[in-house]
Each structure stands twice: as structure tokens, then as C-alpha cells.
Amino acid sequence: MGRKQVKSVSGEELTARSRALEQAVAAGGPQLDPAGVASAHAVVAKITQRISKTGNHTVVALAGATGSGKSSLFNALVGSTVALVGARRPTTSRPVAAVWGDEDATDLLDWLSVAQRHHVDPPPESDDAGPGTPWNLDGLVLLDLPDFDSRVEAHRAESERVLELVDVFVWVTDPQKYADARLHDDYLRTLSTHDAVTVVVLNQADRLSGEAMSQIRGDLARLAAEDGIPGVQVIATSAATGAGVDDLRLRLATAVAAQNAAQHRLLADISASAASLRGGVALSEPTLSDTVDSELVDALARAAGIPTVVAAVERDYRNQAWGRTGWPFTRWVRALRPDPMKRLRLNTRDAVEEKLAVTAGDVRTVLGRSSLPPPTPAARSAVELATRRVGDQAAEGLPNRWAEAVADAATPPGPELADALDQAVVGTSLKMRAPMWWRAFGLAQLVLAFIAVLGILWLAVLVVMGWLALPDMDTPRVGPLPYPLLMFAGGLLLGLALAALARTLGRTGARRRGQQIRRRLTDQIAEVARERIVGPVRAVLERHRTTRESLDRAEARLAPASTRR
Secondary structure, X not given: OOOEEEOXXXXXXXXXXXXXXXXXXHXXXXXXXXXHHHHHXXXXXXXXXXXXXXXXXXXXXXXXXXXXXXXXXXXXXXXXXXXXXXOOOOOOOOOEEEEEOOOOOHHHHHHHOOOEEEEEOOOOOOOOXXXXXXXXXXXXXXXXXXXXXXXXXXXXXXXXXXXXXXXXXXXXXXXXXXXXXXXXXXXXXXXXXXXXXXXXXXXXXXXOOHHHHHHHHHHHHXXXXXXXXXXXXXXXXXXXXXXXXXXXXXXXXXXHHHOOHHHHHHHHHHHHHHHHHHOOOOOOOXXXXXXXXXXXXXXXXXXXXXXXHHHHHHHHHHHHHHHHHXXXXXXXXXXXXXXXXXXXXXXXXXXXXXXXXXXXXXXXXXXXXXXXXXXXXXXXXXXXXXXXXXXXXXXXXOOHHHHHXXXXXXXXXXXXXXXXXXXXXXXXXXXXXXXXXXXXXXXXXXXXXXXXXXXXXXXXXXXXXXXOOOOOOOOOEEOOEEHHHHHHHHHHHHHHHHHHHHHHHHHHHHHHHHHHHHHXXXXXXXXXXXHHHHHXXXXXXXXXXXXXXXXXXXXXXXXXXXXXX
């Protein structure tokens, strides 16, 4: 626009930045400001509509406060009286368009909803403003807007509606209102990202002396810099004398010749929308560890009843060990004891090798779920504290909406989590093989029991023979003790000793088996935590990362290619 040269904007870049804004809105979802999201959707829709308009027109709007002389300046640029000018305010109630060139702008003006249109006739061949002159304006669509500070609300709304759609802003002010807060606060500052398509005009310059003109232009440039548009050149014009009109015409001709103002305006809209949404996104997001927090796993394990299952496994192991290695004459007592695994619905088979092997399919098909007791209030509180701790760590440094989303993700609904934990328990294989020492001890017990039985039968035969007064048999002895007595007493005592040793080994093996099953179940509980808690939290953080990176791509502004000296 004369102050500096900027890179041209390609259609591919505009499309890519628009797509990045769409991706940010889609990824951010409800965690972004609703008003900002609505604005972003409107920007994307406007880009689609604007680039679909055929032709190479550049839409320039003359906008200003009441009494700034917009309409007079509009007529001076057009070269004829098109816009109404009068002392009574407001004068302009609807936008007025002037179109240069032979290319049809009907579709574009229909989109702008500008009904009053004027085609500017080409200048005579002798006129310096013909084709090839520095201010050839073919392709320009110049709009005279209603006052943006009009006391008629409909006029203000119409001005703001059109300003949302134009390509270039020409802000017309006058010596009395150049510091007006509405111009600076509501427009220049709000549209500071649109500096590449912004022109500031100080109209009615004929009412100022040379020194006053220089002072006001400098003050207006300073205010514009405070608004975020540094280095702006203020064009001084006078519609009454024509002073400065050619400078403004040349500035507009530059914009028309570049045929890139619409892309710059739309790109600035994307940057402004992305910057607005960027305030609801952190500079970075926390990184979760690959390992699941041990405190969380422990809390979930208690809630899932893992201690109960492990205790049942140990008790069942001891029962099985003592049943296979205990004194054969008392093994029948074991049948009277309740099966701890069946009470928990974790077992449906009788073979030792399959004793602790239950699949998730068996449970779902036959039983539906286990009969583990529900978690105690203390266990539920421990789970809540652990999940809250995970959520707090993952939400550190995030804005409120994102922090709440992380907290919700870290706290899944109770029934769903409880069902997942229960299925993890019943779906874990508890299969075990009978240890070799069971078989060795069991065989030894049978041998000792057989010896004891033979000994007592031998003694019984000797007693019967003595009672019947039959001749004495020569009974082998070891010293004073006969073999039958040694066989009976030895088999009995050694069997009892072996059973006592088996009980000790059974307790040790049960503890070892319990530790193995605990690790197996804990791994499954950790997988549930990873899937039901850590996974959703990671998904929220991944959405935050996608939103942040997409907004950064959408917000990136074009760097100046060169600055005029």
C-alpha cells in the first residue's frame, strides 16, 4: 500500500492457512472459546465465498466518522457526484459502489449486498489517467460506507457488515476527530494485523496551516503506531481543493495492480482469528511418562479386589499342595473345605493342571463376571485421589477449559471403570502346573502309607494267630522290635513328618505363587489404567498439541520483503 512491499500471497498458501485454522477448530472443539470458534468458522466461510468470485476486482472501502468527508472524497476519486453530500447528518445510509474497468462485478457486488452501483467511464485518451498511467484503476470497486459512528444503529451495523467483506480499508478522518476513540479502539487496534491493506487519510487538509498539518499527521501516525500499525504514512487530502487526491488514487492503483489485496485481507483475517483462539491454548503441553503411575495401579488393584484374588490363589495352592502331599489317611477332610476360587467365580474345573485356568470367554459365557466383593469406600477414595493426581500432573500449565478436559478424561465413569477392572481380573489366566515336588511327595506318601498298612496287617495276623493259639511264626526283628511294628510305626511317623514338611513347603510355594499371580494381575490392571485413564488423557493432550500447532501455522504472518526508503 505504499509504505512497504510485502510478499504476494498465493492461493496455495491461503488455502493451507485456512485449512490449518479449520484443523485447529476441529481439534480444539469445546476447549476453545465459542465466540472465537464462531468467528473462525465465519472466516473460513468468507474465504471460500470470496475466492469463488470471478474477476480480478479489488474492493476498497472508504470508512470514517460522521463529518469526515468520505462522500466528498469518494466523489473526488470517481470524478463525478455519485454519493450524496450535504450538511444534514447522516447523509449516507447504504453503501455506494463505483466500479472501474469493463469486467463485470455484478456477482461480487451481489455478495457484498451493495445495491447502488456506478460504473466509472474510462477517461478520454488525452487524459493523463488513461491506461498506462501510474494510477490506472481498472478493477477497482470503491465503496462509500455509512458512518461507523452514526447515531442510527442500522447505519452502523451496515458499515460493520461491509467492512467484514472488503479487501482494503481506507480510514478517513479529519482534524477534529483524528484522535477519536472509536476509530482507534474499535477499528485500527482491532484490525492491526491488517496493516498491509490499511490506508489512513487525513481529509479536509485545506483547513490546516502547513505547521498544523505536519503536527496532526505526525500525531495521527503516532496513535496508529500505538494501535499496532507502526510506520504508517498518513495521506493528507482535501476533497474541496483536490490536494492529495492523486496521492490516494496512486495508492489505490498500487493495490489494484498487485491484484493481491483480497488474499492479504483474508490472510490477515486468518491470523487475527488464530491469534484470538491462541489465547485459549498454552505454549506447550505436559509430557506423560510411558509408564503408568505406580500409585494409580496400586489404587486400581485394591479397587479391583486383587488382594482378595491373591489370597484365594494362595489358599487354593495350599489346599492343593496339602491334598496332593498330605497324609493319605486324612486327605478326605479336604473335600469338606470350600473352594476359594469357586466362591469368587474364578474357577469351574477340577483338574489340578486346569485348576486355576479360567478364560474371559468362560466367565462371560457362563457367569458373566466374577463375584469379587465391591471396592470399599477407602479403595474408591484411593482411586479418586490417584486419578486426580494424574489429571493434575497432565493439566499443569494448561488453560482452564483444557485442564477440565484432562481432569474429565482422567476420571472415567465409575461403572465403566469397574467393569473394565473386573474383566481384567477374570480375563487373566491363573493357570498353574503341579510342581514336581507335589508328585514326589505324593508318591512317597503312598509308599509310606502302603508300608504302614502292610505293617498293621502283619501285626493283625500275628495277633489273630496268637488268639487262635497257632504255632508262632518266626518274625524278623531289628533288635527287640519286629518288622511289622517298625513298618507300621515308621510308615506312620515318616508320613506325618513328610506331611508337616509339605505344609511348610506349601506355604512357601503359595506365597511365591501369589506373587506371580499378583504381578500378572497388576500388569492387566496397568493395561486398564493405560487404556481407560492415561489413554484418554493423552488424547486430550494430543488434541491440544494439534490445536496449538495448527494455530501457529494459521497465525504466521508474512515478513516484509523490502522496505522503501
